[in-house]
Amino acid sequence: MKKNKKSINYGKWGYLFILPFFIIYLIFSLIPLVDTVRYSFFEYFRSGIKEIGPNFIGMANYISLLKSDMFKYGANTLILWLIGFVPQIVVALVLAAWFTDARLKIRGKQFFKVVIYLPNLIMASAFALLFFTMFSTNGPINSILMSLGWIKDPIDFMGSVVGTRSLIGFMNFLMWFGNTTIMLMAAVMGISMDIFEASDLDGCNSIQRFYYITLPLIRPILAYTLITSIIGGLQMFDVPQILTNGQGNPDRTSMTLIMFLNSHLKSKNYGMAGALSVYLFIISGILCFIVYRMTNDNDPDGSKKAAKKRAKEERRRLRR
Incomplete structure (x- = not known):
């Protein structure tokens, strides 16, 4: 008689190891998320030492926010994000193309990678305090400009709309362009060198190779970068909070x-x-979906497009 071998099920150990993640996610993320949505339908605030609510008021909080300055602050957030993101993605693409181009033979690539990534390791609060000190009316920037004779009176950088927004955008650019560059470099390095060699044999120059080969093939990473940047832009808080002392001046x-x-x-x-948090969640979802649809290519080899074209020509031929 054959002895029945006892089978060992290793699958349960996998579930056991991922169980702590689900417990922590349930306690610290899912339950607070549900509570946030629930509180958005209630009147719940403190007036002096008196606490009002929670009283169910339906959609009143959402309607009140639509009548507030929420759209103005949303426009501010969009402008500040664009000021930082546009130069960030442009510089990151250029640096990624340069550092991964074997024909340029750039020396010290590892050193440059470390240098451009260093600002990402600095805390945003420390970065904001540094810029607040440097660009204040009595700061070193004004002192240098006055000693050079370029200005007579100190410039109030944070007293003008352009100055404050430019500083916030510049700080966001410095903190994140290194991280974006490293990601795009990894994406470009994942492209087969045979494709680049074939383009060189076909006579493609650097610009043609960048636009027709590199950009289309790193589209998934570009989509990921754009989506994470949009989410980060909507969550922009620490830099403008510290730089303007929480007032959003001027x-x-x-x-x-x-x-x-x-x-x-x-x-x-x-x-x-809670109602504003729900609005932010909805806005993030809509923007990310739009970006995904714009950057997602369902027909990378053009076969679907060619099939549609053939079907269209066939219908025209049958009509004749």
Whole structure:
């Protein structure tokens, strides 16, 4: 008689190892998320020492936000994100193309990678405090410009709309362009060298190779970069908060949506804060979906397009 061998099921150990993640996610993410959505339908705030609510008021918080300055702060957030992201993606693409081009034979690539990534390791709060000190009216930038004789009076960089927004955008650019460059370099290095060699044999120059080979093949990473940047832009808080002392000066032109959300949390208005959080979630989802649809290529080899063209020509021929 054959003895029945006892089978060992290793699958249960996998579930056991991932169980802590689901427990932590449930406690610290899912339950607070559900509570945030629930509180958005309630009147729940503190007036002095008196606590009001929670009283169910339906969609009143959402309607109140539509009548507030939420759209103005949303426009501020978009402008600040564009000021930082546009030069970030342009510089990152150029640096990624340069560092991965074997024909240029750039020396010290590892050193340059470390240098451009270093600002990403600095805390945003420390970065904002550094710029606040450097560009203040009594800061070193004004002192240098006055000693060179370029200006007579100190410039109030943070007293103008252009100056404040430019500083915030420049800081976001410095902090994140290194991370974007490293990701795009990894994407370009994942392209087969045979494709580049074939393009060289066909007589493609550097610009043609970049636009017709590199960009289409790194489209998934570009989509990922854009989506994560949009989410990060909507969550912009620490740099403008510290640089403007939480006021969004001048005239609240640098007040972001998360700063607006933080003001509701400071005033203990949890209902309005929850409604604004839901709005942010919906906006993030819509923008990410639009970006995904714009950057996702369902027909990389052009076969679907060619099939549609043949079908269209066949219908025309049958009509004749």
